[in-house]
Amino acid sequence: xxxxxxxxxxxxxxxxxxxxxxxxxxxxxxxxxxxxxxxxxxxxxxxxxxxxxxxxxxxxxxxxxxxxxxxxxxxxxxxxxx
Numbered sequence: 001x002x003x004x005x006x007x008x009x010x011x012x013x014x015x016x017x018x019x020x021x022x023x024x025x026x027x028x029x030x031x032x033x034x035x036x037x038x039x040x041x042x043x044x045x046x047x048x049x050x051x052x053x054x055x056x057x058x059x060x061x062x063x064x065x066x067x068x069x070x071x072x073x074x075x076x077x078x079x080x081x082x
Contacts, residue, residue, distance in 0.1 A: 001036060002039070002040040003032070003037060004037045004040045004041065007029050008021065011028075020072070021072065026072070027079055029076055030075075030077075030078075030079030030080040030082075037080065038077060041076055044073050045070065045073050045074055045077065048073065051066055052067070052070065
């Protein structure tokens with residue numbers, strides 16, 4: 001069972017809802033990821049790529065939000081494999 005939601009919620013603790021998880025926290029999150037979390041992250045990356053493809057070109061704000069989230073999960077996946 002994946003603990004990814006728990007890890008992300010812990011990293012968000014103390015932040016405002018609109019604030020992203022700081023990059024400085026990404027390595028610690030990735031270090032806590034095991035096979036189940038990597039599998040969930042890979043699924044989220046795939047879903048985000050599909051979502052990005054479906055967002056209209058004119059909707060720059062949504063595209064930016066999806067890109068930022070995609071960047072987070074791709075980096076977590078890369079870091080967790082090291």
